[in-house]
Structure formats: C-alpha cells, structure tokens
Amino acid sequence: MRIIKAKTYGDMSRKAANVISAQVILKNNCVLGLATGATVLGIYQQLIEWYQKGDIDFSGARSVNLDEYVGLAGSHEQSYRHYMDTNFFQHINIKQENTHLPNGMTENIEEECDQYDALIESLGGIDLQLLGLGHKGHIGFNEPDEAFEKLTHCVRLKETTRKANARFFEKEDQVPKKAITMGIKSIMQAKRIVLCVSGAHKAEILNQVLTGPVTPALPGSILQMHPNLTVVADEEALHLL
Numbered sequence: 655m656r657i658i659k660a661k662t663y664g665d666m667s668r669k670a671a672n673v674i675s676a677q678v679i680l681k682n683n684c685v686l687g688l689a690t691g692a693t694v695l696g697i698y699q700q701l702i703e704w705y706q707k708g709d710i711d712f713s714g715a716r717s718v719n720l721d722e723y724v725g726l727a728g729s730h731e732q733s734y735r736h737y738m739d740t741n742f743f744q745h746i747n748i749k750q751e752n753t754h755l756p757n758g759m760t761e762n763i764e765e766e767c768d769q770y771d772a773l774i775e776s777l778g779g780i781d782l783q784l785l786g787l788g789h790k791g792h793i794g795f796n797e798p799d800e801a802f803e804k805l806t807h808c809v810r811l812k813e814t815t816r817k818a819n820a821r822f823f824e825k826e827d828q829v830p831k832k833a834i835t836m837g838i839k840s841i842m843q844a845k846r847i848v849l850c851v852s853g854a855h856k857a858e859i860l861n862q863v864l865t866g867p868v869t870p871a872l873p874g875s876i877l878q879m880h881p882n883l884t885v886v887a888d889e890e891a892l893h894l895l
C-alpha cells in the first residue's frame with residue numbers, strides 16, 4: 655500500500671488526477687473504473703482542465719462505473735449515468751459508447767449483473783479503479799455485511815446510506831431503495847486501485863479501513879489485501895494514521 659499525503663482537497667484532487675492521467679498516457683486504451691460521489695468531483699474537474707489544455711487524450715479510453723441506482727433512467731438528474739455525463743464525459747473526448755454503467759432500468763437485474771461482470775472481462779479487466787470511501791467504510795455500494803459479496807449484484811441500501819445520499823435529492827423518500835454495484839471481487843481484480851479520501855469526517859473510518867482487521871463489516875478493509883493500492887488523502891483525513 656502506498657499512501658500519498660495531500661495538503662488539501664484541491665491538492666488531493668490534483669494528485670489523484672495525476673495518477674489517472676499517467677495511466678491514460680501510458681495505456682491509451684486503458685479501462686478506467688470510475689466512481690461517483692462528492693470526493694471525486696475535483697478529480698474530474700482537474701482531468702477536464704488538462705484535457706482542455708491538450709495534455710490528455712481520452713479517445714481510446716474505456717470506462718466502467720462502480721454502481722447505479724435501480725429504477726433511475728440515465729436521464730434522471732440523480733442517476734449516476736447523468737452524474738458521469740455532466741461532470742466528466744461530456745467535457746472530454748471519451749467515446750460515449752465506451753462508457754459503461756450498470757443499467758438501473760433493467761427488467762432482469764440478475765442478468766444485468768452477470769452481463770456487467772462479463773463486460774468487464776471482455777474489456778480485459780480494469781487497469782485502474784478509482785474509489786471513494788463511504789461513511790460506513792463501504793466501497794461502491796458494498797455495504798457492511800456478514801460476508802464479502804463477490805461479483806456485481808443488487809443491494810438494498812441501508813437507511814444510513816439513503817440518508818447520506820438524500821442531500822442530492824429533493825426529498826429523502828426519493829432516494830432509490832436499491833442499487834446495482836460491482837462486488838468486492840470485481841473491484842479487487844482491478845490491476846491498480848486508487849482510493850481517494852478527504853476531510854476530518856472520514857478520518858476515523860479511513861483509519862479503521864487501513865489499519866483494522868479485514869472484515870466484511872467494514873468492506874473497504876479488504877483493500878489492505880490488494881497488491882497495488884494507492885491511497886490519496888488529505889491531511890485532515892489522514893490525521894489519525
């Protein structure tokens with residue numbers, strides 16, 4: 655595990671964007687595993703800025719996102735497809751057909767999950783998986799559980815997670831109850847993982863995830879076992895480590 659200490663959120667975003675940028679430069683047709691949430695927004699902004707300056711070319715890149723809400727169409731403002739399109743894809747030259755998220759509107763969830771794992775495999779696996787850290791130590795929507803869910807699957811979101819995500823919806827009852835998420839195995843098979851964490855409110859959970867026992871009660875703790883994990887976090891998030 656490599657820990658890159660950043661001074662501020664802006665610094666964390668730049669450092670993480672540098673790692674992603676290096677990946678795209680080194681392997682033009684790389685497969686990027688992407689994440690949503692507030693933490694990674696600054697990274698996308700930085701990458702857009704470098705793209706606009708002519709420093710990065712995403713024309714060969716492919717992407718797979720971690721998760722998507724069940725029941726939200728891509729046109730819904732709170733869908734992760736919409737988040738990715740408006741916060742990143744529309745501003746760079748990645749080909750839309752090379753960007754993938756689980757289909758939250760599928761009529762057959764099980765089939766959609768199987769197909770998503772098959773898709774990742776057919777792309778040759780994920781070169782770099784970007785991750786944020788949930789307030790309960792979850793990655794993607796892999797919430798605390800009794801066992802590590804391995805492959806892409808459907809989860810019933812915990813009330814605490816729905817509450818945390820309610821800030822993006824008008825009312826809490828609009829937050830979907832289910833989501834499709836890549837599983838722990840899908841994530842752990844990525845060749846490189848970049849975990850980004852910012853802010854004092856994540857310090858305790860980050861400390862547990864990186865130094866505590868590896869347990870499905872704290873899904874992110876499995877990352878300790880990954881052979882190529884880079885943590886990019888700011889001083890506030892790292893102050894207990």
Ligand code: GLP
Binds near residue numbers: 815
């Ligand atoms: C959600 C997402 C995760 C994300 C996490 C942290 O649960 N499914 O992918 O990493 O929240 O979000 P934030 O960066 O907004 O704190």
